[in-house]
Amino acid sequence: MYLSIKGLSKSFGELEVLKDIEVNVEKGKVLTIMGPSGSGKTTLLRCLNALEEPSGGVFTFEDGFSLDFDKKVSKQDWLRLRRKSGMVFQSYNLFPHKTALENVTEGPIIVQKREKKQVQEMAERLLAKVGLRDKMHLYPHQLSGGQQQRVGIARALAIEPELMLFDEPTSALDPELIGEVLGVIKELANEGWTMVIVTHEVQFAEQVSDEVLFMDGGYIIEQGPPKQVLKEPKEKRTQQFLQRILNP
Template sequence: MTDLLTVRGLRKSFGDLQVLRDISFDVPAGTVTAVIGSSGSGKTTMLRTLNALDRADAGVIDIGSVSVDFAQPVDRATLARFRAQSGMVFQSHNLFPHRTVLQNVIEGPVIVQKRPKAEAIEDAKVLLEQVGLGEKADQYPYQLSGGQQQRVGIARALALRPTLMLFDEPTSALDPELVGDVLRVIKDLAADGWTMVIVTHEIRFAQQVADQVLFIDGGVVLESGPPAQVLGEPSHARTRQFLQRILDPI
């Protein structure tokens, strides 16, 4: 299976704080990678470097045909091609409140990618149906639940036609009863063969959907492998401690 994403020697500091120390991993095309770890472990920063929302200080990231060595100067054209490879879904949906659902979804394709508006609208309608919100196209974000807004956020990322989907704890800001609808959409994307990297605290969801799990601790990948191994029979004491606290917090 060909790797869509390869990461080698990723490092990132904020001032004197070294957040990513030496991150390396591969993501085969058509697979789901779940990233777990405690708050402050570096997992969200790592995800953001994959889209250059946070520019890594060093390390090589290959996504599809685009390769960037962040230890070297990167020109704007290369950085734009790199960012175009992935779509990001954030913890908070970040929708434009003064625009309808449909207008939110077509914003990127029309404004950023300069695609014809009619084509973007047709694509958006298909994507909204895909995430179960076809009838909400003309509504505004304030008229939607948090879970519905997050599903619009997923459709908006898909509308950019990325090769890689990135999710930063997509259910962490939702009420518990709304989590299932969002997770079902992500499961459907996995079944459709999307390549995804998902930072999540939903351990059982990771067990069901992920092809591999990365446990990040102290800015390094402390353990990685299939869910049955990392989540079921972890080899590292720190991984076992983390999972015990998550799954049996009392």
């Protein structure tokens, strides 16, 4: 197991967004999180990347690193948590004044202080990997949404994370561009990356996931293999959600 999450909670003032979340992230597997808007999916993902501070609960990693959010967490531990994962956002979040290549090299050179020449070579390899070898010197405004998102994936991979996090990576894309991004994520899954993906793409989730969580109201309502959760859901709330998505 890569990560064990126990009793995770998150509140914004009076509003409790995550309630007693317990889940294991298996090494080399794909965990997909689904559920309606406001169910807590993105907040859960942001807690994994230290973009949100959990209100309570414990993270325990396979290397023995553990964080107890019922106690004060040191700045060093926050940084250590953040360095474990690469995040791909739904709205790309690229630097508009930097080329695709510069967007990918920024983190490793500026934050991780890695050697510029090696980072440059690695970034070129990663952009080739996501099908953008010929676009590396273009700026975000010169790229389609799908191409920008693929730069975002290359950028997340460049920091050499243990865990890849995807927050609805296709929700901002036109329908004809969705396939090119999902294709890259599928390739990463086949390579054995440990991934947590928030998505509404049911067919994709079925193809790529090892486990699916369905969330609603800050709780995990149902979890299990994709065939069970997406094809034969036990819970009425899961059934209603899937029916609405598949038969809009």
